[in-house]
Amino acid sequence: MQAEAPPPAGALASNLLAFVRLLRRAGLRLGTADAIEATRALTLLDIGSRRQVQAGLRAILVRRHDQQEVFDQAFALFWRDPEAARHAAAMALMDGIKDKSRPPPASRRVAEALQGDRPPAPKKSDEPPPMLDVAMTVSDRERLMQMDFEAMGAEEIAAAKQEIRKLHLPLDERPTRRFHPHAAGARVDLRATLRDSMRTGGEILGLSRKRRVKRPPPLVVLCDISGSMARYAQILLHFLHAVENDRDRVSTFLFGTRLSNVTRALKNRDPEVAFEMVSHLVPDWSGGTRIGESIATFNHDWGRRVLGQGAVVLLITDGLDRQGAAGLAEAAARLQRSCRRLIWLNPLLRWEGFQPKSQGARALLPHVHEHRPVHNLNALRDLVASLSSPPPRRSSR
Incomplete structure (x- = not known):
């Protein structure tokens, strides 16, 4: 019986954990168990084959169809030279520039996740504070409400999902064929009236009424x-x-x-x-x-x-x-x-x-x-x- 291969150690295991954290920041719901499974998968794959490693990690770390594009973008940027990651992170800083060469949404989400790893640049004390014109600015919430879904990044998509959960949809109620007892109903309920008269020996002392039931349509x-x-x-x-x-x-x-x-x-x-x-x-x-x-x-x-x-x-x-x-x-x-x-x-x-x-x-x-x-x-x-x-x-x- 062949012994199980030992898990990878050293820089490869550290880089794999960093890659899983990158995917988590990009919107994929991954945990420690997924990182352990990905580490074990590398012992069964040919490390020299980039295509085989990408396919194996995708099979473990991707659960939905819409996550495949994010995974492929992150894999291409992370397991390449660091200059590509810096260029992708720089693309995420161009949100204020509205040109026709905007990167795809998956690239922007991965770039924003890569940007989260970089420490903020130190501010020079000799530079004057920037002058901000707030005459035409709007709040983040208003900006989120007006932003196109296709142009949203990972954090904006998460915020949009929170706003969507607050929406309540009361459809316009329509009258149905059913009735229910009601003291101020417009129709007389003859069946209920006769049933109530049995308590008084068949004498009708009052009329029971009913109202049409209203329900939202399907x-x-x-x-x-x-x-x-x-x-x-x-x-x-x-x-x-x-x-x-x-x-x-x-x-x-x-x-x-x-x-x-x-x-x-x-x-x-x-x-x-x-x-x-x-x-x-x-x-x-x-x-x-x-x-x-x-x-x-x-x-x-x-x-x-x-x-x-x-x-x-x-x-x-x-x-x-x-x-x-x-x-x-x-x-x-x-x-x-x-x-x-x-x-x-x-x-x-x-x-x-x-x-x-x-x-x-x-x-x-x-x-x-x-x-x-x-x-x-x-x-x-x-x-x-x-x-x-x-x-x-x-x-x-």
Whole structure:
């Protein structure tokens, strides 16, 4: 029987622990057990093969699809020459410069994590204090509320998730077919009146009344998780998790190239456990998009189950369909007829000059009741306010 290889020691083990701490600062939830498993994995891998080491550490330290890009960026920067890390850290300091060559979000998160390792530069005593013009500045909270989800770093994403957990979604209550006893009800409850008269020998001394029960309508969410929507879907899942645990009759579906029902997974109170269950249920995260086929599948398999009693449907997508909007108009028209309110949440509406030029956008737009942005926290607050009020009246054709 072959003895187990001893764990790596010296500089390699120290660098591995530093790499795990870097990933933790970049947003990955890792602990001591993960660092120990990664150390043991190095004893089974060929240290001379960079590709093999990267694949082995990724299999241990990455739990969700959206973490792969962060891991790859961190691995490329950490296990290379230190000059690359310094350049990446310098990129994180350019938040105030708004140019078109902004680094990808994953690179910014890793760069901010690398910047946390560096001690602050000492201030020279002979330099005068900087002059700050605070005439047009806003608070950090206001800046966070207006920041695009795609431009957020690791700390800003964590703060945004905390704000999302505070959102409360009281949908506009609608009357149902059921009644409940009420002293000031508008209708007379004949059955209850006759039942009460049995206590007095059949003599009716008073009329029992009832009132119609009012309940919020069911909420159905269809969220696009394709490559162009991956960052927005990652943050919006926290909003959907908070909604699912705050109210009943909420159904959540994710779609890329296929439709996945994640309603039961998001019912878990622990968000990390819920998202890990979602990652196992969804095989096509950050892949292609088949909006028309996914909506048609929903109409056929789930429409009659979840769209009763005047349901409200949130369709979260940018309208970019890989199949060129084949069958999208027919599927969207049927979905509109099956619900009371169809709201299209489009992150591309953050641009003032947005035009529905893609085939998917042109096919969707005529069949939705509302078209709203969903790119920052202010857009989410406006959505909550809109859902809590009666829907706008549509003009009859």
